[in-house]
Amino acid sequence: MAATKDKATTPQPAKTDFDLETSMHRVEDFFDRYKKKITIGVVAAVVVVGGYFGYNRFVKQPNETKAQEMIFHAQNYFAVDSFKLALNGDGNNYGFLQVINKYGNTKAGNLAKYSAGVCYIHLGEYQKGIDMLKSFSxxxxxxxxxxxxxxxxxxxxxxxxxxxxxxxxxxxxxxxxxxxxxxxxxxxxxxxxxxxxxxxxxxxxxxxxxxxxxxxxxxxxxxxxxxxxxxxx
Structure with missing residues (x-):
C-alpha cells in the first residue's frame, strides 16, 4: 500500500507544449542556416532608416536652400511681369526653368512650376502653361x-x-x-x-x-x- 501511495503522490514532470531544448536547437539551426540573409536584412533596415535622416539632413535641406537662392531673381522678374526673364533667366541669374531642371523636387522647385506655368500663359504658350501647371501640386x-x-x-x-x-x-x-x-x-x-x-x-x-x-x-x-x-x- 505504501509503495502504491508513494507512486501516487510522487510529482510527475509538468507537460509542456513543446520540447524547449529541441526548440532552441531548431532556432540556432535556423539562424545558422539563414544568418547571412538575416544580417543583410538588419543592415538594410538600418541603412534605410539612417539613409532617410541622412538624406533629409545632407541632401534635401541643402537642396532646398540652393533652390531658394536660385529662384530669388526669377521671382523678382515675375513680380514686375518680365515673364521671359523670369522663365529663362537673364544670362547671369537663373530662371524658373533652370530651378525646375535642377531642383524640381524641392518646395521651391514645386513653386517654380506654378510660376513657370503662369509665365507661359502670359506669353501665349498655353499648352506649355497647362503642362507645367499639371506638374505643380x-x-x-x-x-x-x-x-x-x-x-x-x-x-x-x-x-x-x-x-x-x-x-x-x-x-x-x-x-x-x-x-x-x-x-x-x-x-x-x-x-x-x-x-x-x-x-x-x-x-x-x-x-x-x-x-x-x-x-x-x-x-x-x-x-x-x-x-x-x-x-x-
Missing amino acids: SNDLILQPTAYGLMGDAYMELNKTADGIEAYKKAGHYNDNELTAPIYLFRAGLALEKAGKGQEAIAIYKEIKEKFPKSKEGLEMDKYLARLGEVTN
Missing part, C-alpha cells in the same frame, strides 16, 4: 485652385471648352473660400453657356448665389440667371 487653399483656374483659362484660349469647364469646376469646388471659388464657378458657368449647356450653367449660377451671396459674383447672379430665362425671387 500644393495643399494651399488659394494657390492650388488658382492653378486649376489658370489651366481653365488656357484651355479656353485653345478653344478646348470641355477641358476648360472641367478645370474651372475643379478650381471652384476645390474648397469653398470666397476668394477663388465664386470666380472660377462663374467662369465655369460662362463656359457652359458658350458650350450651349444652359441648364448646367443655371445650376452653377444658383450654386454661386446660394453659397457666396455676398461675393461680387453672387451679387450679379440674378442678372445671369434672368438672361437664361430663370426667374429668381
